[in-house]
Amino acid sequence: MSSTPSPSSNGDSSPAVAIVTSIVGAIVVIAVTYFILRCMLIRMRLRYGDGRRASGDPEQPTATVPATTLDSRIGTEPVEKFLKDILKEKPMRFTPQDLENFTQNYGQVLGSGGFGVVYKGQFLNGLPMAVKLLNSAMSKRAEEQFVAEIGTIGRTYHINLVKLYGFCFDKSVKALVYEYMENGSLDKYLFNDDQRIEWGKLHEIAVGTAKGIRYLHEECQQKIVHYDIKPANVLLTANFTPKVADFGLAKFCDREGISSVTTLTGARGTPGYAAPELWMPIPVTHKCDVYSFGMLLFEILGRRRNLSVLGTEQSQELEWFPLLVWTKFEEGNMESIISSCGIGEKDREKAERMCQVALWCVQYKPEERPAMNSVVRMLEGEQEIVPPTHPFHYMTSVSASSVSGITSGTAVTDSTGIDDSNSSSVLERPLI
């Protein structure tokens, strides 16, 4: 005689057994699904490996293809999500040989900047890419930061940020592999007379760019300060969707000795766009990006460089557009700025908003500049704009067309960080 209750002898145990059976069943189903998914992933990797061997490079470690490549090979939704999640974890690591193959021995240059030369390349399936080959002279610290930052940037996904497919970190080759942007950088459309974008589209580009920066500052896992917002770092897709490029790069690249950056203070950023505090020995916050974005907005507004040379060869004057905008705004004559920029009636309201948002963004004190979320909302007309205060009051006794000595559009202060607004010669000190 057994005292153990059996399912038939005890009516209460039936539901318990049923529950246990369902739990075990569910676990088995999950385990089998997981196993199938793992197998499919391994198969995908093997297939890509075969492709590489077919290209005559059997010795190299297998590189993983970017999400878009794998996505096109998979039909089922759950697998797609599973693979995307895995690929989102970290960007791919490529070998120097991979890069040579992708770029056909670095055959096509897309451009060059402070960090190195950018080449066009493509994956085996034809997906284009841009390979930024970084200058070889990287300090130990910069190398460490490079590795650390790859993780952050690789996990950063937003429609208005250029996607990082992967990187190469080798003794002799350091490179970043980005998605390819068909229409190149915004500067070419702002400053070349032969390549123009209609102003309404430029306004959309401004809003998209602001959303990309807002994501870096306010929405992604870890706050990222760009430090180098400028038209050259806004890239455009085939249909002119803007994507911010090089985010985080300034944090892990050793920029000393690069012409676009002062070597006196070791500050980051590009003259003309860098916030005043970047040139001072004080802490810098994400608001430095807001300042740079403001400078970019002025350039979008005017479709011109903020600093331009006026007059004849004999008597030249520099005109600083942001100060001109402020002067006209203060006079209540924004209309003259908008019409001188060739902006039509249909875009007038947007242009007026852009003027005011730009003036708010370049306020001297970082805390007076708006957060990027407000910038987006003001540009889109969803948030009322309080009339801006004078952003350049520390630059006394100057007019927009008498900024001789200034070598960029960047706000100028004493390099010691002391507001030198009482000195009439403050603008005669070049930044670089």
Ligand SMILES: Nc1ncnc2c1ncn2[C@@H]1O[C@H](COP(=O)(O)OP(=O)(O)OP(=O)(O)O)[C@@H](O)[C@H]1O
């Ligand atoms: N992902 C990309 N797709 C297409 N073209 C690109 C891409 N990235 C860069 N380029 C091209 O290469 C040029 C140089 O870019 P790079 O970022 O090296 O320099 P920069 O932006 O002018 O200066 P900085 O080094 O200060 O960022 C860009 O102006 C653009 O024309």
Ligand SMILES: [Mg+2]
């Ligand atoms: Mg760049």
